[in-house]
Amino acid sequence: MTELSYATRANKxxxxxxxxxxxxxxxxxxxxxxxxxxxxxxAQVIEEFKDRNPQWDSFENINLCESLETALDKxxxxxxxxxxxxxxxxxxxxxxxxxxxxxSLQVYKNEDGDYVAWDGQHTAIALYIxxxxxxxxxxxxxxxxxxxxxxxQKKEIRNNFIKLNGESKLNLDFIDTYKQMVYGVKVDxxxxxxxxxxxxxxxxxxxxxxxxxxxxFGDEDESGAFTLIADxxxxxxxxxxxxxxxxxxxxxxxWKRLGVERPVEAKEARQLFEYFNLCDLQNIDMQKHMxxxxxxxxxxxxxxxxxxxFWSKVRHAYVSWYAEKNPDLYEEQDGKVRFSSEMPTxxxxxxxxxxxxxxxxxxxxxxxxxxxxxxxxxx
Numbered sequence: 293m294t295e296l297s298y299a300t301r302a303n304k305x306x307x308x309x310x311x312x313x314x315x316x317x318x319x320x321x322x323x324x325x326x327x328x329x330x331x332x333x334x335a336q337v338i339e340e341f342k343d344r345n346p347q348w349d350s351f352e353n354i355n356l357c358e359s360l361e362t363a364l365d366k367x368x369x370x371x372x373x374x375x376x377x378x379x380x381x382x383x384x385x386x387x388x389x390x391x392x393x394x395x396s397l398q399v400y401k402n403e404d405g406d407y408v409a410w411d412g413q414h415t416a417i418a419l420y421i422x423x424x425x426x427x428x429x430x431x432x433x434x435x436x437x438x439x440x441x442x443x444x445q446k447k448e449i450r451n452n453f454i455k456l457n458g459e460s461k462l463n464l465d466f467i468d469t470y471k472q473m474v475y476g477v478k479v480d481x482x483x484x485x486x487x488x489x490x491x492x493x494x495x496x497x498x499x500x501x502x503x504x505x506x507x508x509f510g511d512e513d514e515s516g517a518f519t520l521i522a523d524x525x526x527x528x529x530x531x532x533x534x535x536x537x538x539x540x541x542x543x544x545x546x547w548k549r550l551g552v553e554r555p556v557e558a559k560e561a562r563q564l565f566e567y568f569n570l571c572d573l574q575n576i577d578m579q580k581h582m583x584x585x586x587x588x589x590x591x592x593x594x595x596x597x598x599x600x601x602f603w604s605k606v607r608h609a610y611v612s613w614y615a616e617k618n619p620d621l622y623e624e625q626d627g628k629v630r631f632s633s634e635m636p637t638x639x640x641x642x643x644x645x646x647x648x649x650x651x652x653x654x655x656x657x658x659x660x661x662x663x664x665x666x667x668x669x670x671x
Contacts, residue, residue: 299516327510560596
């Protein structure tokens with residue numbers, strides 16, 4: 293049997309069409325299985341916790357806030373509702389732990405009488421580690437504070453989760469909001485256009501063996517890892533400012549044809565999403581030319597990394613252009629030209645190089661800095 297790629301396994305988390313309830317212990321173990329290098333760090337933090345807090349002989353010595361209490365084993369996590377645990381943040385909680393920093397978990401009661409935590413997952417896991425792994429208690433022996441809400445509508449709870457994670461808590465990253473929107477469509481049947489747009493783009497990435505992630509999950513180096521969510525598949529400026537699904541499809545086709553076993557470089561995603569977006573806006577069907585485009589980028593090994601061949605060549609072309617345009621200033625600066633490996637330098641170079649090396653139609657673009665590489669500075 294052919295082993296599934298990491299991207300395929302990562303994207304399978306969205307396959308379920310219903311809630312998936314697991315215990316705090318299972319949630320912690322899953323997170324550590326995804327990023328096993330954190331196991332050693334966790335063991336170290338546990339030992340440091342004991343040394344740093346000799347005033348506590350048992351979990352009962354820790355005075356948490358007063359509220360309705362329930363046993364740890366009655367707390368469940370809905371994996372389709374909560375973001376993936378951020379082990380770095382859990383380690384931070386353990387390192388900086390104070391009794392007064394513990395807030396009540398926000399929960400609702402399910403049909404089996406268990407409490408489903410819809411906010412406070414990191415707090416709950418940290419308390420599980422302290423009570424069960426440090427002080428040797430059973431989850432059923434540990435009481436923690438909760439606030440019980442009567443709401444049972446998943447869409448309402450999910451919206452609250454996104455809106456309530458503000459400055460006083462671990463803010464939602466783009467990846468957290470992204471995952472919540474995908475789950476909202478696939479699990480809750482949400483029809484919000486913004487959420488549907490993200491879910492459909494996720495399907496496009498998954499079909500190309502790509503998966504959206506973040507370095508906090510510890511799998512950013514896996515093949516197909518796509519970490520640059522902002523201003524590619526999503527935007528903080530609203531759905532009307534997002535790049536269309538066609539742009540995501542172009543990038544997915546590029547990736548499939550490239551046929552490499554590596555994560556997507558952030559500069560690669562930024563550069564190509566911007567370029568493909570120009571093509572999309574100017575009705576250039578890059579899908580028809582993707583084979584030739586991939587053949588073109590393979591000439592420089594499709595290396596869009598900050599110190600790779602592409603950006604090194606762009607930098608050389610930009611400095612040459614700058615020196616010719618501003619000779620006095622260039623001499624005054626001793627040839628030290630400020631350069632940024634972003635759209636205003638990368639796209640003009642890409643367009644001119646494509647014109648020279650291929651027959652692929654290119655979009656019109658005028659950089660805000662006026663940069664246009666000279667033919668002598670191209671490959």
